[in-house]
Amino acid sequence: MTAIAQRLRRVDTNLLQLVVLTVLIFAGMAALNPERFLRPYVFESITFIAPELGLLAIAMMVAMLTGGIDLSVIAIANLSCILAGLFFHQVGAPRGPDLVNLPWPMVAAGIGIALGTGLAAGAVNGLLITRLRVTPILATIGTGQVFTGICLVLTGGPAVVGFPRLWGQIGNGTAFGIAMPLVVFLIVAGLVWFLLSRTAFGINLALIGTNAKAAAFAGLRTGRTVFLSYVLTGGLASIAGILLSGRTNAAKSDYGVSYLLQAVLIAVLAGTNPAGGRGSVPGIILALVALMLLSSGLQIMRFSNFLVDLIWGGFLLLSIALAAWRNRVR
Amino acid sequence: MKSLALTLRRHPEWMVAAVLVVAVLTIGLINPVFWQPANIFSLLRASVITGILALAVLLVMLSGGIDVSFPAFAIAAMYLTVKAMIAWGFDGVLLPFAMATAIGIGLGLVNAVFVHHLRMIPLIVTLGTGTAVRGFILGVVGTSQINIDQMPPLLIDFARQDLFTVTQGDGSAAGLSAMVLVYAVIALGVHLMLRHTMMGRSIYALGGGEEAARRVGFNTRRTTFFIYGLAGALAGFAGLLHGAMIWTANPRDMVGLELDVIAAVVLGGASIFGGRGSVIGTMLGVLTLVVITNSLIILGVDTTWQRVVVGLIVIAATAVTAWRDRKRIA
Numbered sequence: 001m002t003a004i005a006q007r008l009r010r011v012d013t014n015l016l017q018l019v020v021l022t023v024l025i026f027a028g029m030a031a032l033n034p035e036r037f038l039r040p041y042v043f044e045s046i047t048f049i050a051p052e053l054g055l056l057a058i059a060m061m062v063a064m065l066t067g068g069i070d071l072s073v074i075a076i077a078n079l080s081c082i083l084a085g086l087f088f089h090q091v092g093a094p095r096g097p098d099l100v101n102l103p104w105p106m107v108a109a110g111i112g113i114a115l116g117t118g119l120a121a122g123a124v125n126g127l128l129i130t131r132l133r134v135t136p137i138l139a140t141i142g143t144g145q146v147f148t149g150i151c152l153v154l155t156g157g158p159a160v161v162g163f164p165r166l167w168g169q170i171g172n173g174t175a176f177g178i179a180m181p182l183v184v185f186l187i188v189a190g191l192v193w194f195l196l197s198r199t200a201f202g203i204n205l206a207l208i209g210t211n212a213k214a215a216a217f218a219g220l221r222t223g224r225t226v227f228l229s230y231v232l233t234g235g236l237a238s239i240a241g242i243l244l245s246g247r248t249n250a251a252k253s254d255y256g257v258s259y260l261l262q263a264v265l266i267a268v269l270a271g272t273n274p275a276g277g278r279g280s281v282p283g284i285i286l287a288l289v290a291l292m293l294l295s296s297g298l299q300i301m302r303f304s305n306f307l308v309d310l311i312w313g314g315f316l317l318l319s320i321a322l323a324a325w326r327n328r329v330r
Numbered sequence: 331m332k333s334l335a336l337t338l339r340r341h342p343e344w345m346v347a348a349v350l351v352v353a354v355l356t357i358g359l360i361n362p363v364f365w366q367p368a369n370i371f372s373l374l375r376a377s378v379i380t381g382i383l384a385l386a387v388l389l390v391m392l393s394g395g396i397d398v399s400f401p402a403f404a405i406a407a408m409y410l411t412v413k414a415m416i417a418w419g420f421d422g423v424l425l426p427f428a429m430a431t432a433i434g435i436g437l438g439l440v441n442a443v444f445v446h447h448l449r450m451i452p453l454i455v456t457l458g459t460g461t462a463v464r465g466f467i468l469g470v471v472g473t474s475q476i477n478i479d480q481m482p483p484l485l486i487d488f489a490r491q492d493l494f495t496v497t498q499g500d501g502s503a504a505g506l507s508a509m510v511l512v513y514a515v516i517a518l519g520v521h522l523m524l525r526h527t528m529m530g531r532s533i534y535a536l537g538g539g540e541e542a543a544r545r546v547g548f549n550t551r552r553t554t555f556f557i558y559g560l561a562g563a564l565a566g567f568a569g570l571l572h573g574a575m576i577w578t579a580n581p582r583d584m585v586g587l588e589l590d591v592i593a594a595v596v597l598g599g600a601s602i603f604g605g606r607g608s609v610i611g612t613m614l615g616v617l618t619l620v621v622i623t624n625s626l627i628i629l630g631v632d633t634t635w636q637r638v639v640v641g642l643i644v645i646a647a648t649a650v651t652a653w654r655d656r657k658r659i660a
Binding site: 153317323 | 396448449450451453455458459460461462463464465466468469473589592593596602632634635636638641642643644648649652653
């Protein structure tokens with residue numbers, strides 16, 4: 001019982017710290033630049049851009065739950081939407097009304113292709129990690145290279161430009177006045193939250209991450225569970241890819257490269273333990289909001305993207321230092 | 331099979347040497363141009379920078395960590411040094427390399443602080459420091475490339491020297507870059523340090539198990555700082571050498587190089603769990619990777635396949651390493 005109470009308290013401090021951080025960032029930005037920051041447009045654009053990053057961060061968190069990591073998420077996202085884009089260009093046309101007005105069954109098939117690619121890519125990672133026992137870092141570095149390489153071979157380098165209108169709706173449209181990507185994100189995040197905290201699968205993942213050997217001795221099918229977690233990670237990455245390509249109307253082998261660090265950063269900031277065992281979807285959402293507010297603020301203040309990278313990296317290191325300091329106090 | 335695994339465990343260099351021989355013979359058979367001195371010399375020259383960086387990664391990997399920050403450190407050391415040389419109107423060889431190495435050491439020690447004192451996983455620490463350093467260079471120092479007309483001439487002359495030249499069949503001359511000698515000397519130094527000093531043995535001990543290393547009396551703090559300091563020094567040195575060899579200082583250079591270098595080190599038989607790996611294996615791994623990726627062109631393979639090939643090499647090498655070490659994990 002005390003262990004559970006302790007655990008709850010720990011999660012709460014993390015969430016609390018994030019809430020404080022979010023409020024501080026928001027207040028700071030608003031105070032520095034009220035007329036430009038406090039405009040509806042800023043928040044609206046966040047609701048379109050944040051979901052893809054949020055999904056990648058959740059994907060990263062799922063991989064970290066078992067003490068692993070997935071460095072191939074960006075490559076999976078790009079490969080998924082490149083394959084879907086090439087499919088559209090095959091059944092429709094490379095451009096013109098044939099492509100734009102593709103009927104919904106075709107678009108649904110494209111979504112199926114993208115999702116299937118993500119799940120298959122995740123399964124490759126899972127097989128390498130559980131069957132061949134390759135370390136997650138190296139396995140996903142390798143597969144990430146292969147997936148990006150396949151993107152390059154398929155496209156020859158340039159972006160696949162032009163997606164059907166319905167596909168674009170997923171990334172740009174609104175439903176009941178809410179950004180479509182946000183709707184997708186909230187549904188998927190809700191499902192993952194349910195999966196992780198209300199099903200045996202999620203509890204098993206956390207147990208394996210806490211102590212793999214103990215979990216195996218307790219009779220958990222660790223291999224299968226870890227395998228499924230990487231399949232889930234791949235699927236989440238491909239949904240992020242769908243949102244990204246829907247928003248930008250293009251897919252390319254090197255889109256979203258800087259998302260990798262940001263996804264890791266959000267996962268770590270959200271209190272996920274990279275050594276395994278701890279991580280939650282609500283934490284990810286809070287960390288995501290905090291960082292999106294920060295990055296919009298920086299962009300409004302005309303910081304260059306490189307400086308934003310510097311601040312991201314610094315933020316990651318700072319959050320590590322803070323976590324270490326907290327642990328020391330306890 | 332069992333004896334093969336045992337042999338591999340004892341002498342991982344044999345496997346990579348066999349791969350190298352097979353690769354060289356196959357490529358040479360398909361296109362005899364491979365055997366021209368100019369090609370052989372250029373392959374050796376191409377392995378210098380990757381090789382020195384691979385030694386840095388080897389050190390970190392031997393201790394059970396992984397480093398993805400070294401390309402950023404190398405570029406930071408190179409760009410800052412060349413900028414400083416131009417600003418102060420200084421030209422030379424020894425002092426600039428000392429400065430680049432010192433910058434590398436400084437940055438490496440930052441990694442060490444986070445890894446040792448703040449107890450964070452090296453991958454995440456180095457992801458953060460790498461991004462922050464690159465963001466600092468591009469966002470604060472500058473984004474413009476320094477071309478040959480501005481590069482300090484003495485530095486270029488140093489990197490331009492040939493050990494010897496031979497006359498090829500068609501009458502053209504091919505020279506072997508003297509930088510190969512620099513690489514050989516550094517590699518020998520690292521090899522002697524690892525095999526014949528107490529510090530070298532403590533690096534292996536740390537990789538075998540930190541707690542165990544501490545209990546038998548190794549100073550793990552000093553070892554960790556030494557590892558990351560030396561890795562940073564090698565990265566800084568390699569960075570400036572790279573700039574001198576290609577006659578330009580480009581702050582956007584070496585993006586994604588970490589994957590090639592890690593691939594080479596893993597191919598050379600180093601285990602990511604630490605404690606396993608050697609300088610000779612790493613050098614053979616680097617040469618194999620350089621030979622294979624640089625020979626795609628003379629094999630008539632489209633260069634877009636390069637990423638796929640590197641990825642497959644990582645996966646194959648890690649799978650074999652994991653199979654070799656499977657007893658340790660189980």
